[in-house]
Amino acid sequence: MTDSSTQGIKTVLHPVSDLAAAKAVYAALLGMAPQTDSPFYVGFEAAGQQIGLVPAGGPQGMTAPVAYWHVSDIEAKLAEVTAAGATVKEAAHDVGGGRLVATFTDPDGNVLGLLQDR
16 A cells, blocks of 8 residues: 555535525534635635535535545545545546545445545
């Protein structure tokens, strides 16, 4: 196994059916307004974590929250988890600002995410 340790889960994205209603609930829960507020993504920074709301699961079709493990080398980590039995669901791709994301499933079908900031 290579030394491609993670930096922990720092981002969790939640699919929501009503962005305005979800935004109000998460703002109340976290005690703050969102730092990012757009029609396609609402994001909160709370205690070093990014909590994101994605309308209708976004283009990736999320049906449940996805936790994103932050890594320094997304391709190396994808290779490591697939060699261990994971299946790539969404290959690494840039989502803006040099941020790379990918998702994979574990042997039970749970979706996990990887995130690399350049």
